[in-house]
Amino acid sequence: MGKLDGKVALVTGVARGQGRSHALRLAAEGAAIIGVDVAGPVDTVGYPGATPDDLRETVAAVEAAGGRIVAEQVDVRDGPTLDGFVATAVARLGRLDVVSANAGILGPPKLSWELTDDEWGTTVDVNLTGVWKTTRAAVPHVIASGAGGSIILTASVGGHRGAPHVANYVAAKHGVIGLMKSLANELGGHGVRVNAVCPTNVRTPMIDNDVTTRLFRPDLEHPTLDDGAATLQALHILPAAWVEPEDVSNAIVWLASDESRYVTGTSIQIDCGLLEKY
Numbered sequence: 001m002g003k004l005d006g007k008v009a010l011v012t013g014v015a016r017g018q019g020r021s022h023a024l025r026l027a028a029e030g031a032a033i034i035g036v037d038v039a040g041p042v043d044t045v046g047y048p049g050a051t052p053d054d055l056r057e058t059v060a061a062v063e064a065a066g067g068r069i070v071a072e073q074v075d076v077r078d079g080p081t082l083d084g085f086v087a088t089a090v091a092r093l094g095r096l097d098v099v100s101a102n103a104g105i106l107g108p109p110k111l112s113w114e115l116t117d118d119e120w121g122t123t124v125d126v127n128l129t130g131v132w133k134t135t136r137a138a139v140p141h142v143i144a145s146g147a148g149g150s151i152i153l154t155a156s157v158g159g160h161r162g163a164p165h166v167a168n169y170v171a172a173k174h175g176v177i178g179l180m181k182s183l184a185n186e187l188g189g190h191g192v193r194v195n196a197v198c199p200t201n202v203r204t205p206m207i208d209n210d211v212t213t214r215l216f217r218p219d220l221e222h223p224t225l226d227d228g229a230a231t232l233q234a235l236h237i238l239p240a241a242w243v244e245p246e247d248v249s250n251a252i253v254w255l256a257s258d259e260s261r262y263v264t265g266t267s268i269q270i271d272c273g274l275l276e277k278y
Helices: 017-028 052-064 079-093 117-145 167-190 210-216 226-233 245-256
Strands: 008-012 032-037 069-073 098-101 149-154 192-199 267-270
Touching: 008 017, 008 079, 008 117, 017 032, 017 052, 017 098, 017 245, 032 052, 032 079, 052 069, 069 079, 079 117, 098 117, 098 245, 117 149, 117 167, 117 192, 149 167, 149 245, 167 192, 192 245, 210 226, 245 267
Parallel strands: 008 032, 008 098, 032 069, 098 149, 149 192, 192 267
Antiparallel strands: none
16 A cells, blocks of 8 residues: 555656656655656756656656656646646546646856846746646646645755855745745645745756856866765755755655645755754
8 A cells, every 4th residue: 555546646857856756756655647847958057958768767667666657748838738738647547636846957057147038037937937837737637636635846945045156046946935835825725735845955967967066166177976075065964965866755755645634835844954054
């Protein structure tokens, strides 16, 4: 018996990283998966994006583990396409109970006043407006399922504090926290809970690339993530430089399940104590 037997979960950004991990964990607990990912390059993002092959690998991994998944290459910024795919997938699987609005990007590291309109706009469009469009596409189906539900937005420690060189990302993640709190108030009467997860750095392609690692070790020409481990470790109370996708997935599963049935309007910090360190 899984914690989510008979449930259906929508996961965005499902092709790799946290999204793939969330899909696998939710499926392991019995949920059928609706997955979307842009699975291609995103303008203004300096590191390689997910690919169609990555998306196919996620589908194969879920199915190999005995799960069901319906997945499509969809950009969360494309509201009409997202609406249509979610509606089609829900009709096929019969319901929608859980939403993991996970898709996100990290734009080029720059001082805020040096960002171009496109660099600001693309990050906010994906990381905030794309999350809102995901909830807009999903919420009517969650309500219609008639059994409550759980919506989980992926924010960040950057949703609670500022950081240099990533003002567009931080502003968007602050917005995600505000969106979560508003949705929680709007949906409580339907028995639908809305929360956010706020990880510290997670070892995924978003930070493990030549562009992002220079934020942590600007003194090196081609730093690896391991080169930045001491810098990242110093941010935390616990003796870890980063967390793994599975650490966030564990929180996603808890928030999706009845074990958190009275938890709504809050953010869960998976941050090794970063936000409490003084």
